[in-house]
Amino acid sequence: MNYVGIDVGTTGIKVLVVNENGEIVDRFDRPLKVYAPRPAWSEQNPHDWWDGVLDLLRKIPKRYEVKSIGLSGQMHSLVALDENYEVVRPAILWSDQRTTSQCKEATGVLGGEKNVISMVGNPILEGFTVGKILWIKENESDNFKKIKHVMLPKDYIALKLTGNAGTEWSDASGTACYDVKNHRWNSKVIDALEINYELFPPISPSHSIRGKLREDLSRDLGWKDVDVICGGADNAVSALGIGIFKPGDCMVSVGTSGTVLGITSSKIPDLDGKLHYFNHVIDETSYYMGVMLSATSSFDWIRSLVAKDDTLSKIEEMVKNSPAGSKGLIFLPYLNGERTPHRDPHARGVIFGISLLSKKEDMLRSVIEGVTFGLRDSFELIKDKTEVRRVRITGGGSNNTEWVKIIASNFKLQIEIPEMNEGGAYGAAMLAAIGEGRGIEEISKWIRVKETIDPVSEWMNFYDEWFLEYKKLYDDLKQIFYEIDLLVKNMI
Secondary structure (H helix, E strand, O other): OOEEEEEEEEEEEEEEEEEEOOOOOEEEEEEOEEEEEOOOEEEEEEHHHHHHHHHHHOOOOOOOOOEEEEEEEEEOOEEEEOOOOOOOEEEEEEOOOOHHHHHHHHHHHHHHHHHHHHOOOOOOOOOOHHHHHHHHHHHHHHHHHHEEEEOOOHHHHHHHHHHHEEEEEHHHHHHHHHOOOOOOOOOHHHHHHHOOOHOOEEEEEEEOOOOOOOHHHHHHOOOOOOOEEEEEHHHHHHHHHHOOOOOOOEEEOOOOOOOEEEOOOOOOOOOOOEEEEHHHHHHHHEEEEEEOOOHHHHHHHHHHHOOOOOOHHHHHHHHHOOOOOOHHHEEOOOEOEEOOOOOOOOOOOOHHHHHHHOOHHHHHHHHHHHHHHHHHHHHHHHHHHOOOOOOEOOOHHHHOHHHHHHHHHOOOOEEEEEOOOOOOOHHHHHHHHHHHOOOHHHOOOOOOOEEEEEEOOHHHHHHHHHHHHHHHHHHHHHHHHHHHHHHHHOOO
């Protein structure tokens, strides 16, 4: 018996076949294109998601007996459907930034940001779903009149697989019109923003069954009696996929962006709006999450400038040869602005302290330290909200042992590196098993730890002081970032 995990990401679709012991039997993937019709816009065609998923499912050998399918998908992205559940317009993605005016106006209508957070658990940000609905209402009135249903990407795939519409707790959390504390759409928010409540689908627990695989698809794929599990938002499902599901657990994801996610049983959101507060895919748990915009992308940038011909193992050796503090260099990792903790689109990257003694290994280490400080910003905020007892790391940065040591020394905790690093698709397969009645404690044994990295004791006190200097540097430059951004825009 096997479980299928599907992850609908931004840059691609991944499908895993996982057996009853958690072993990967087969894997398939397909790239996706992101379209930018105008500056700051990001769109995809939902038909591309479905065509890709169906193509990959057809590649699964019929000899694999499939019991159930789990789903994971990019958060926030708006799928607008008509009365027949046909796509009205391209999906507006989480990365799209066109909705600033709608978000500001909605926040004002609802009584300000703190009041919004008290109602739905999060501020209304450009990436979130409700601003996209309001943008269509304001700018595409003909399309808006056609919209009878709104969905999120993985829920659209579940609809195509089963014929049943719906969503679940973890993905609904990122719409900014869902009450995270009480697991329901917030009718007061929806009514105040003059959106039809009937647009929003029914909500279920993440591990519940959305429905049976359609009969025509079952015949096509050669499967029988397959359940489709609701699934979850990519960050939550990825956390489950490395065994992060209990209060006190923390995931650090060092990918293109950097994410720190802490599981909690708390019902209190971050009223300052620096941390996201979303439902997890496991009952009675939620998570606080901080996001920095440039993690491995910062590393890739400095590598392209000073070490493009060096292997990753050679670069790791170079980083080891530079001491903690990179001989006086501090890197601010704001190459594309920042989200946590500053929410500052004007901020930019800085390498501070360069001298004639600075070498490329110092620059490489300073970038790794600066990204780590960005992660620490989120980690410190999460620790103020909930206890953190265990940390696991995933993403490309987890392959650099020296980097993980630097993170462990800043967090002052051991960091576990799991054997499995398959993202949302593996977590989706775990949800497929849980949806069939297998317990989370049983399924979590699928996750094995490859290596545990300890903090370096002689670095810890130093990094406490160096982190304070890093934070002061941003404070001193904040106004200058804003002024320079205006000057540059006026010159373009």
